[in-house]
Amino acid sequence: MATTYRVQNPVTNEIVATFEQTTDQELQDTLQRADAAYKTWSALSYEERAAYLRKVAQLFDERRDTLVNIIAEEMGKAINQGDGEVSECVEICNYYADHGAEFGADEPLPHDGGEVVIRKVPLGVIVGVMPWNFPYYQVARFAAPTLMAGNTIILKHASICPRSAEAIQQIFDDAGVPEGVFNYRRISHSQIEDLLADPRVQGVSLTGSEGAGKAVAKTAGANLKKALLELGGTDAYIVLDTDDIDREVRTALTKRMSNVGQACTSNKRIIVMDDIYDEFVSKMVDAVSELRQGDPFSPEDGHYYPLSSREAAETLREQVAAAVDTGATLHCGGELTGEGAYFTPAVITDIPVGSDSYYEEFFGPVVEIYKVSSDEEAVELANNSRYGLGGAVFSTDEERAKKVANQVVTGMIHVNIPQARGAGLPFGGVKNSGFGREMGPLGMDEFVNKQRYFVAK
Numbered sequence: 150m151a152t153t154y155r156v157q158n159p160v161t162n163e164i165v166a167t168f169e170q171t172t173d174q175e176l177q178d179t180l181q182r183a184d185a186a187y188k189t190w191s192a193l194s195y196e197e198r199a200a201y202l203r204k205v206a207q208l209f210d211e212r213r214d215t216l217v218n219i220i221a222e223e224m225g226k227a228i229n230q231g232d233g234e235v236s237e238c239v240e241i242c243n244y245y246a247d248h249g250a251e252f253g254a255d256e257p258l259p260h261d262g263g264e265v266v267i268r269k270v271p272l273g274v275i276v277g278v279m280p281w282n283f284p285y286y287q288v289a290r291f292a293a294p295t296l297m298a299g300n301t302i303i304l305k306h307a308s309i310c311p312r313s314a315e316a317i318q319q320i321f322d323d324a325g326v327p328e329g330v331f332n333y334r335r336i337s338h339s340q341i342e343d344l345l346a347d348p349r350v351q352g353v354s355l356t357g358s359e360g361a362g363k364a365v366a367k368t369a370g371a372n373l374k375k376a377l378l379e380l381g382g383t384d385a386y387i388v389l390d391t392d393d394i395d396r397e398v399r400t401a402l403t404k405r406m407s408n409v410g411q412a413c414t415s416n417k418r419i420i421v422m423d424d425i426y427d428e429f430v431s432k433m434v435d436a437v438s439e440l441r442q443g444d445p446f447s448p449e450d451g452h453y454y455p456l457s458s459r460e461a462a463e464t465l466r467e468q469v470a471a472a473v474d475t476g477a478t479l480h481c482g483g484e485l486t487g488e489g490a491y492f493t494p495a496v497i498t499d500i501p502v503g504s505d506s507y508y509e510e511f512f513g514p515v516v517e518i519y520k521v522s523s524d525e526e527a528v529e530l531a532n533n534s535r536y537g538l539g540g541a542v543f544s545t546d547e548e549r550a551k552k553v554a555n556q557v558v559t560g561m562i563h564v565n566i567p568q569a570r571g572a573g574l575p576f577g578g579v580k581n582s583g584f585g586r587e588m589g590p591l592g593m594d595e596f597v598n599k600q601r602y603f604v605a606k
Contacts, residue, residue, distance in 0.1 A: 154311045154335045159225040159455040159490035160445070168311045171334040176344070179332050183274045183301045184349045186329030191271045191299035195250035198297055202249075204324035205293075206242035209235055209285070212320065218446070219312045220284050225455035225490060227448035230408060237572070238289040241588065244572035249297035252593040255602070263605040269597040271299030272351035272375070276344050278365060280357045281307035281457050282411045288317055290576070291354050292331065294592035300351075301329060303344065305336040309458060342368050350374065352596050356413075359510075359535075359581050377585030377595050379413065379577055381510045382538030385531035386416030386567070387553060389524065389544040394425060397543065398432045402516065404567040406440070406494065409454050410514040411461075413582075414539040414561070414568055417511055419518045420527050426520040430498060433516060434480045437494045442486065455490035456513050462490040465513040469495060472506035483515070508535055524549070528556045538578035541567050560586075 154168040171179070190198070209216070217231030226234070245252075255266040275295050279287045284306070292302055306314035314333045321331040336344075344350050345368045352375035355365045362380040369376040386404070391397040404416045421429045443452025456462045462485055469483040482495030494514035500507050502519075511517065521527045531540065541563040544550035550564045560578035563569055575589035585595050 153337070154308045156223050156312055157309060157458060158222050159458055162459045162489045165222065166312075168335055170337055171340070173340065173343075176334060176336065176340055179303060179329075179334055180274065180344065180347060180349055182329035183303055183332055184329075186327055187271070187273050187299075187301045190296075190301055190327060190330050193299070195253055195297070198299070199246035199249055201324055201326050202242045202246040202293060202297060205320055205326070206239045206246070208320045208324055209238045209242065209289075212316070216285060216313070216316055219316055220310070221445040223310050223313055224281050224284065224457040225445050226408065227443070227445045227452075227454050229448045234283055234286045237286045237570075241286075241289045241293050241572040245293040245297040245593070248590070249294075249593065252294075252590050253298060253597075260603075263603055265601065265603045268600045268602045269298065269594070270600050272596050272598055273300060274350050275300045275302055275596050276341065276350055276353040277302055277304045278341065278353065278355040278357065278361070279304065279306050281310045282408060282413075284310045284313040285317065287356050288314075290572075290587045290592070291356070294588070295354070295596050296326075296330065298593050298597050300596050302331050303336075303350075304331070304333045305341060306333060308335075311335060338364075341365065345369055345372050345374050352376065354585075354587075354595070355379070362583055375596065377577075377587070378583030379585070379587060380536075380538075380581060380583040381512075382413045382415075382536045382578060382582050383417045383508070383510050383534045384414055384536075384538055384559070385418050385420055385534070385540045385557060387420045387527050387531060387540075387542045387557075388425070388429065389422055389527065389542065389549060389553065390546070391425060391543065392545050394428055394432060398429060398436055400567060402433065402436050405516050406453060406514055409456055409492075410494075411457060411512055416541065416567060417515075417517060418531070418534075419516065420521055420530055421518060422527070423520050423522045426518075430480070430496070430518055433518065434496050437496050437516060438481045440494050442491055442493075453491075453494055453514060456492055457490065459488075459490045461513065462492045465492055465511065465515065468506065468509060468511055469497065469515060472497060472500050472504075475504045475506050476501050477506065502530065502533065510536070524553050528553055531557050535581040536578065537580040538582035539563070539568060541565075 156165040213235040318333040354377040477500040480496040482493040539561040577586040
């Protein structure tokens with residue numbers, strides 16, 4: 150079987166290690182173990198499952214130095230940002246350990262004819278297809294609620310993240326989680342189709358591109374399997390007014406440069422009112438032009454880091470060039486440097502609304518800025534998107550910002566903050582950004598059978 154899983158350092162483009170894919174027979178053996186483990190894992194109490202999750206959280210915390218170095222080499226994440234990602238994993242695992250029994254409790258319903266409750270019964274084996282941009286966090290927010298609900302998991306991680314995936318598996322193993330409950334395997338796309346066709350698999354959760362989501366949803370639908378999809382976004386970030394434009398530019402740029410712009414909820418379309426637009430663009434160009442190439446192993450303020458791969462950087466360069474060809478203005482950046490995946494951060498304006506470039510997701514450090522002349526125009530522009538994941542509205546007048554935010558069609562909307570974070574906050578989108586919710590109390594509702602249980606009087 151061809152080798153596609155690899156560690157390819159995005160700083161140098163050097164292939165550091167390669168890994169063989171899981172064979173069909175190995176995957177069948179894994180599925181058999183996961184199905185068998187479900188019978189015993191689902192029979193445990195919430196308190197017993199919580200004890201395992203707390204141990205997983207402890208090991209994430211204890212091994213953070215090793216974990217951050219792995220992803221710095223695999224996908225170029227600065228180690229300080231990797232450290233924050235590990236902290237989120239610790240929070241998520243402890244959150245579901247603390248609240249799982251509450252979220253999974255029976256819900257009584259009034260009925261004259263008897264005692265009736267809605268029970269949340271686990272489904273069985275759930276497949277997770279996870280991306281490379283947050284190699285630990287994405288897995289934790291899928292795995293913690295899914296396991297706490299009583300399901301077992303087969304994980305397909307991104308092909309460029311084999312070592313971080315192995316590190317996660319080792320954490321679950323060393324936490325004493327029973328064999329077959331959490332199973333990372335190096336799975337191909339065709340093997341995903343085979344898994345979803347198997348009656349022992351009850352659902353799939355995918356975080357990734359719109360294209361990947363459509364492919365998995367098609368297969369899941371054909372096999373009548375539950376699917377949760379967290380896909381792309383072109384989040385609107387609306388600046389209606391400000392009493393400190395320098396602060397506003399810094400806040401917007403910090404958000405856009407997080408993880409070098411490789412986040413579904415990045416502020417990919419910054420929409421600015423016309424009376425402050427020119428100054429905002431000018432100051433943003435100055436700030437972006439000052440950013441310098443950095444080493445993910447030695448992060449410093451004012452530095453940017455490589456994209457996940459040379460291929461990703463080349464794709465982004467092509468997208469920027471295509472936007473310029475349609476009439477957009479590139480103010481700075483947009484170039485590849487060296488042999489690795491460094492892409493100079495860019496500021497681009499005047500992308501024609503309605504063009505292919507306007508509707509695309511720029512998954513990297515490209516600051517897109519749009520000018521509007523009214524709140525109504527801002528709302529219209531914000532909603533003119535195939536996606537609907539997150540977004541934010543800023544104003545010194547909170548009521549004005551809330552009025553605009555109430556009209557933005559998206560799964561998550563924020564007022565006067567770029568994005569709120571926390572294990573207790575549900576995460577997910579609408580339109581082509583997918584469906585279903587992760588994290589918070591809703592995260593444990595996705596892969597359960599909400600069973601009506603009726604006892605006659």
